[in-house]
Amino acid sequence: xTFLLRAMTCGDVPTVAAVWAAxxxxxxxxxxxxxxxRIRTPASFxxxxxxxxxGTVVAESGSTVVGFATVVGDELExxxxxxxxxxxxxxxxxxxxxxxRIAHNGAAKAWLAVVAGxxxxxxxxxxxxxxxxxxxxxxAEGENGPMVVPCRRYEKGLGNGAQAHPPPxx
Numbered sequence: 001x002t003f004l005l006r007a008m009t010c011g012d013v014p015t016v017a018a019v020w021a022a023x024x025x026x027x028x029x030x031x032x033x034x035x036x037x038r039i040r041t042p043a044s045f046x047x048x049x050x051x052x053x054x055g056t057v058v059a060e061s062g063s064t065v066v067g068f069a070t071v072v073g074d075e076l077e078x079x080x081x082x083x084x085x086x087x088x089x090x091x092x093x094x095x096x097x098x099x100x101r102i103a104h105n106g107a108a109k110a111w112l113a114v115v116a117g118x119x120x121x122x123x124x125x126x127x128x129x130x131x132x133x134x135x136x137x138x139x140a141e142g143e144n145g146p147m148v149v150p151c152r153r154y155e156k157g158l159g160n161g162a163q164a165h166p167p168p169x170x
Contacts, residue, residue, distance in 0.1 A: 001061050001088040005097050008056035008068060015065040016058060017045040023080035031117030036140060036147050048141065052078065057097050059090045069094040074107035095128055103158040110158055113138040113151040122152065130154040 008016060021042045029037055052070045059067040059081070067081035067090045076098045081091045102110040113136055114121050126132070136153035139146035 001066075001085060001090070003059045003061040003066065003085075003088070003090055003093070005057050005059055005093060008053050008058045010050070010053055012058055012065050012068075013046060013049045013053070016052075016056070016068050017042065017049040019065060019067065019082045020049060020078070020080050021045040023082065026083065027118040027121055028115050031115045032140075032149050033147060036142065036149065039143050057094065057101070059085070059094055061085065061090075066090060067094055069098040071098050071101045071105070073105060074102055074110055076102065076110055076112040079112070091124060092128065095125075099156065099158060108158055109155055111153055111155045113149075113153055116150045116152050122154075125154050128156075130156045 021040070024040060024045070028040070055072055056068050056070040056078075058065045066085035068078065069076065070078040076095070079091065079094055079098065081094070099110055111133070112125070112130070114125065116135075122132070131154065133153045133155045136151045138149045138151040140149045141147075
């Protein structure tokens with residue numbers, strides 16, 4: 001699958017929201033509080049995606065967005081890839097790009113939260129050199145304020161590593 005990475009635009013919000021909603025369900029259902037599952041409706045992802053236009057890079061194959069990564073300071077806040085695009089290198093390219101953006105933000109170390117039960121994501125990050133730094137009670141957006149989600153905190157020292165592996169531009 002050929003793809004390119006580019007900055008997210010407002011026009012990408014509906015597609016990013018659809019990718020996010022489907023991919024979120026893959027990795028979170030059964031691993032988070034049912035109240036959080038109930039409020040993570042397709043419509044909820046539209047509003048959340050719109051707030052993340054700044055700081056988000058999308059992966060586009062043809063004219064379709066098939067993945068995205070959001071960086072906030074030193075955190076890789078979101079990284080999701082459509083199921084049909086998994087195993088194509090898109091997740092790795094988005095991850096490398098996010099690492100580079102975090103390094104450009106001046107951070108020596110990046111971090112992210114992974115739902116404890118999402119073993120597929122945890123294996124991916126470990127293969128990519130991220131280290132499980134322990135338990136983290138992550139404050140996820142809820143309807144009436146944050147909802148605690150049991151996660152694992154992953155970290156990666158950036159140093160020259162983020163610069164040594166620039167993301168592929170295809």
